[in-house]
Amino acid sequence: MKILDIVIPYGGKKLSDIDLRFALLSIEKNLKGYGKIFIIGAKPNFVNGFIHIPAQDTKGRKQYSLMNKLMIAVEDERISENFVYWHDDHFAHKEIHVSEIKPWYDGTMKNAFNQSRGNYTESIKNTIKIIGEDALYYDIHVPCIFNKKRVRIISQGEWDKKEYGFVIKSLYFNTFEHEGEYMKDLKIDQPLSIEAITELIKDRTFFSTGVNGVKPQMIKKLNELYLCNSQTK
Numbered sequence: 342m343k344i345l346d347i348v349i350p351y352g353g354k355k356l357s358d359i360d361l362r363f364a365l366l367s368i369e370k371n372l373k374g375y376g377k378i379f380i381i382g383a384k385p386n387f388v389n390g391f392i393h394i395p396a397q398d399t400k401g402r403k404q405y406s407l408m409n410k411l412m413i414a415v416e417d418e419r420i421s422e423n424f425v426y427w428h429d430d431h432f433a434h435k436e437i438h439v440s441e442i443k444p445w446y447d448g449t450m451k452n453a454f455n456q457s458r459g460n461y462t463e464s465i466k467n468t469i470k471i472i473g474e475d476a477l478y479y480d481i482h483v484p485c486i487f488n489k490k491r492v493r494i495i496s497q498g499e500w501d502k503k504e505y506g507f508v509i510k511s512l513y514f515n516t517f518e519h520e521g522e523y524m525k526d527l528k529i530d531q532p533l534s535i536e537a538i539t540e541l542i543k544d545r546t547f548f549s550t551g552v553n554g555v556k557p558q559m560i561k562k563l564n565e566l567y568l569c570n571s572q573t574k
Contacts (some may be wrong), residue, residue, distance in 0.1 A: 344376040345439045345486065346421040349391075350410040351429050352398055353383025359555055361429040365390055366567035371433035374440060379420055381410040392419070404464045404506030411509070412496055415489045426510075427484040430528075430549045432563070434542050442486050444514045445524035446477040453478040453508075463505035471498070471507070472515040479510040481526035482549030491517050529554040538562045 347368065351361060362385075365378065369390065378391040382398065385391075396413055398406040414420050425439055451474035454465045469476075479485070495512050514521060529541065530551025535558050542548045550559060 343421065343423070344374065345423055345425050346376045346419075347378045347425045347427050347484075348411070348414045348420060348487075349378065349380045349427050349429055350396075350407050351380050351382035351385065352406075353385075358386055359560065360550060361385055362387060363563045363567055364427065364429050364431055366563075367431075367433040368427070370567055371436045373436065373438040375425060376421060377419070379414065379417070381413050401460070402504065402506060403460065404509060405500055407509055408496060408500055408506060411487070411492055415492050415496075420489075422490075423486055423488050425484050426487045428482070428549075430551075431482055431484055432548055432550075432566075433546065434548055434566070435546045437546055439486070442484055443522040443524075444479060444485055444518050445481060445483050446479045446511075446514070446521040447481045447524060447526040448478050450474050450476045450478050450511060453480070453511075460505050461508075464508050465511075467503050467505060468507040468512050472512065476511065476515045477521050478508075479514045479521060480508045481510075481524065482528045483524060483526075483547045485510055485514070487513065488517075529559065532556040532558065534558055535562055 379394055380391050381394045382396045384393050384395065394413055394417065396410050414424065425442060450465060450469050450472065454462065454469065457465050491513065495516060498507065500506055527541065527545055528549040528551050529538065530553045538559060
């Protein structure tokens with residue numbers, strides 16, 4: 342398998358900066374077989390270990406902004422044709438090679454719609470109109486691999502007409518893949534003790550955090566997991 346670059350869309354909020362730093366540290370520690378790391382969006386407050394490409398978000402249109410950043414990656418000749426798409430709140434907990442990254446899903450679009458809230462519900466609803474409610478839900482908190490030509494194809498939908506856009510990974514993999522692989526999603530979005538966090542993630546290859554989960558105990562755990570002996574300071 343060819344060396345794959347990593348693309349991380351980045352919004353630049355304060356907590357995202359914490360997440361991003363540890364996401365990069367987790368890549369450094371546990372991901373094998375990758376090339377360069379490209380962060381597209383706001384410029385982080387630290388500079389080591391990646392190439393920054395500036396991009397602006399459109400307020401209130403998260404999925405649209407994510408697709409715009411993806412298209413910047415697609416048109417950048419420095420980035421490999423197939424690349425790892427990795428969000429700033431994804432942490433690799435166990436060693437894994439890029440060749441082992443699958444199109445992982447958890448449940449169906451209908452399940453995701455019933456559990457969603459806010460503008461994201463509208464994004465899922467727009468996507469269901471294209472792929473159906475029984476399609477698999479791939480927009481879980483794990484990385485995936487995208488192909489530039491295929492991203493161009495899904496970018497040709499009605500992104501300008503749909504205020505809340507579409508959920509990108511589910512649209513992509515239901516359009517091009519015939520079979521995904523199940524992985525239960527884990528986003529820790531509440532304050533927990535070190536012991537509770539350790540128990541939740543112990544068998545996980547990946548985990549994620551939400552705004553309400555990035556509290557002192559979580560930061561302590563992330564420091565314990567990733568900061569020691571790291572070159573990404």
